[in-house]
Amino acid sequence: MELFQISEEAKNRILLYSAQALPDRPSSSGMTPSAIKGYFYKFIDKMIEAINIELANIVNGSSTDLGAHNQANTSHPYILKWLNELTSKDTQLGNAITNKISAHNTSATAHEYLRKQITIAQSRADDAYNLAQGKSKVHPYETLGTLLSEIDTSALTLHPGDMVVFKNENVPDLAVFKTGQEAMPEGDEEISSDSVLEEKKSYYYSGITFVALESGIDTSLLAKAKDIELMKVQLEGKEEAIFKVESTASEIMLENHTEYNFGITTELAIALPEDITSLEVIINFHSSTTPTSFDAPSEILFQGDDTLDGRLYPVSNRLYEINIKNVMGVLVAKVGANDYEVIE
Secondary structure, three states: OOOOOOOHHHHHHHHOOOHHHOOOOOHHHOOOHHHHHHOOOHHHHHHHHHHHHHHHHHHHHHHHHHHHHHHOOOOOHHHHHHHHHHHHHHHHHOOHHHHHHHHHHHOOOOOHHHHHHHHHHHHHHHHHHHHHHOOOOEEEEOOHHHHHHHHHOOOOOOOOOOEEEEOOOOOEEEEEEEOOOOOOOOOOEEOOOOOOOOOOOEEEEOOEEEEEEEEOOOHHHOOOHHHHHHHHHHHOOOOOOOEEEEOOOOEEEOOOOEEEEEEEOOEEEEEOOOOOOOOEEEEEEEEOOOOOEEEOOOOEEEEEOOEEOOEEOOOOOEEEEEEEEEEOOEEEEEEEEEEHHHHO
8 A cells, every 4th residue: 555545444444434334224224313323424533533644644754754764874875965956956946846835735726636525525424414403494585585695605505305485475485406506407497586486387596496386375265164064065975086095015106196094114115107297195104113214216306304305214203294296397295294202
């Protein structure tokens, strides 16, 4: 191994503290959520420890040994001769070499690979922190202009699945669909502070794609109790709009206009039908002491309780209701959860 490089042994030791060391189904292997979360950031300490060791070797060990070696009259006399010649030339050049080294140390592009790796490590640490929060975030704003201003100044960090809600009930809510894009995707509409948002449209701003959902709740449109009773009378004898299914299966192909009740389940995997044009599905399940292992197609964007970056991560002892709907070609899944102990 070359000097001052992290060894393969050290790399493998770092990986033992990363998510790579987790089994395919950590929760099914008996691991607790807190233990699983630890694997998303504990590796950083080991990585920094390995880097610090090599830096210490450079600063302390190498400089000391090399200085003693250079001062010995019997050590490589031809090299000492070259060093003396270089010293003479450096005197002639003045501070040129020193200035070059100083410019290198202050350059924003020096050691680009190492800077990139540190940036990646920081990003993963941030993701691990967000995952530890257990929920996607809701960002309330007075106006669209305020939201865009905070994005411009980097005062706001958004993740897929986050929600942006506005005070005005006539302005649609925005779901964060994708971030970090280099160009506006085809079909998106670029927004500005003067834009009038429309429901079920896809918007783009500064690398972020938003999907406009239905406007905030207008209580004047909510049905009254007597209206509901009247509706029940009118619907007697008619086929239900949503077909209800009780199931204990761990894998299922979703069917349109269906509500699934799975009860207590430790493992659940869902698949999409071929035609998802007008898909509307409700999924209910109980995540017990062992959190439910949940798997879903990547086309579905989850938002709400216990979600992160558009995915759902169930926790123990919670009841979940998932409402999946096709919104302008995007499958949006709104997740609601309640602690089971509170309900009991």
